[in-house]
Amino acid sequence: MGLPQLFRTTPFRLTLLFLALFGAAAAAFLAYIYLSTVGEVTQLADRGVAQEARGLEAIYRAGGDAALLRRFAESSANDRPFLYLLTDAAGHRLGGSLAAAPISDGRGSGPIWMHFTRSARVTPEAGGGRRWAIGQTVRLSGGETLMVATDVTYAETFVSRIVRAMWGAAALVVLLGLGGGLLVSRNVNRSVARLNAVVAGVRGGDLRARVPLQGGRDEFDELGAGLNDMLDRLERSIASIRHAGDAIAHDLRSPLTRLRTRLEIALLDVEAGKGDPKAALAQALDDADALLATFTTVLAIARLEAAGATPKSASFDPSQLAADIAELYEPACEEHGLDFKAELTPGLSVRGDREFLAQALANLLDNAVKYTPRGGAIMLRSRRRSSGEIEFSITDTGPGVCDQDRGRIVQRFVRLENSRNQPGAGLGLSLVAAVAHAHGGRLELDEGPGKVGEFGPGLRVALVLPRAA
């Protein structure tokens, strides 16, 4: 990635923003230091100067100019001497440590800020350089003007040193910040590029593209892991749809072949002048209807099985549903000579697709009615298990299904030997299982009430739905 592109990245822009914020904060800090240092120094110096001036005034009143000049000489031996200048009424220098009247910088009223040049006589070591002082002028009663000042060059120096240091630091920060920003941008960009490469790959049709994870638990790894998980699911979903498509094609091929053969033979019969074409056509129509029913069911199963397909969900009372289905099937059971009972626990609640669950129960009852011999019994039950799961169960006293076949009969188009003479395509239980799975539940097949005389051992099929969240 080129530098100009790097400048456009979000991390780099954030860096710039932070640098600007930091700069503003540094400027405010600087201003504060400056104001507080200089203010403090000015105040202290001013107070000192005022005190000294009052002292000198007293000395003057007592001993006149001569006393003052003596005092100047004495105090010049002090550690940090005041600066003095005494001028007569005409402005001529009478004495003092200042060479000439200082140049005021005109920083307003109050204490005078000034540059001054120290008289070489008093402090030869200081050279003739310009320095800063704070002072006052006092007009004495004899007409002379007394100027008292104190050297504050050290404070100014201190402040300017701080300012210089701060500028230096700021420059360093800007340099490091920009550099750091570029570095961060480059790193972030590299991580984003990894993600982008995967996105581009998928867009190009490669569903196997995955983000290489770095192992650090940073947000990019997290995002990458999320993306990978999403792609895994997508791939599974697509695979299952493809599988369903293949299955549908496969499932419909044989009945279609049968239908075609039947029509072909009917045609041959008609050409040969034997057989009734009406019967063959009626048969073909029945075949077509069965084929369509099969197709509808296979499609419903495929939709339910497709990963991510959740049936429409609403809360309802499962026992009410079971009661409705019981009401629908009770006369048919009686017609088939079967004793039908429903044991429904009231007050339950379950979330799910009512229509699909109704169809599942209907399929289970269809099977029970079909396979239970006359004189047998069917029991429909709805209850809450101690685990909180909701169970619909249908128990019959038919021949049952042996252990090794129980797993098999749930598969599509599997029909056991003894069901050959019964109508059906072998899709009923597959649909029930698909409905159960789509609801996050399961289908359980067990032995029924056992062998009693000519009946049994029976089959107990339970559709178990997870507890309502």
Add this chain to the structure above:
Amino acid sequence: MRILIIEDDAEAGAAMVRGLGEAGHETVHAADGALGLEAALKGGFDVLVVDRMMPNMDGLAAVETLRREGDQTPVLFLSALGEIDDRVTGLKAGGDDYLVKPYAFAELIARVEALSRRRETGAVATTLRVGELEMDLIGRGVRRDGKPIDLQPREFQLLEFMMRHAGQSVTRTMLLEKVWNYHFDPQTNVIDVHVSRLRAKLDKGFNRPMLTTVRGAGYRLDG
């Protein structure tokens, strides 16, 4: 009955024209949604049979427009989309019934005829009367020739539906949909058993059966 068929598939359209024609109905076929809407707006039809998905203007849009124009002619939607949601969408758009393709002629004809009757029966009637059979919708009582007949709630609903469509064939699927509100086909003959129970109660002690089986179609209640 005058029936407008709005169906873009020429073969399916022709088949419907033939099937409904043989059942004694006059039919007009429109080959797409826009043409169909135009014909429907001119009026004079007892029932519209509308394919849901068509070029130019799909069936849903055509019926929606028709309803906005205040036309209340009963509409039967035909569609390859058979999920519950699809049905709901169709009924919301202004359809009165919904039949999933492919369908048997008997089913189509029964549903079309059921729709035409629907407009004639007043919605506020408190008593239904078919021949010597009388149903009190408020008191939930049924009498045949003055003799009370004791019915279970579902049998009452079943009979009410049959009485509202007296003289017409009603199919098993129609009963399952309209009386039980299920949209799947049970393999067991559950509906037949319910109907024969009702018939037993209805015709017991009378010489003339009122509830008869129509071969290949379903049932019919006659006065």
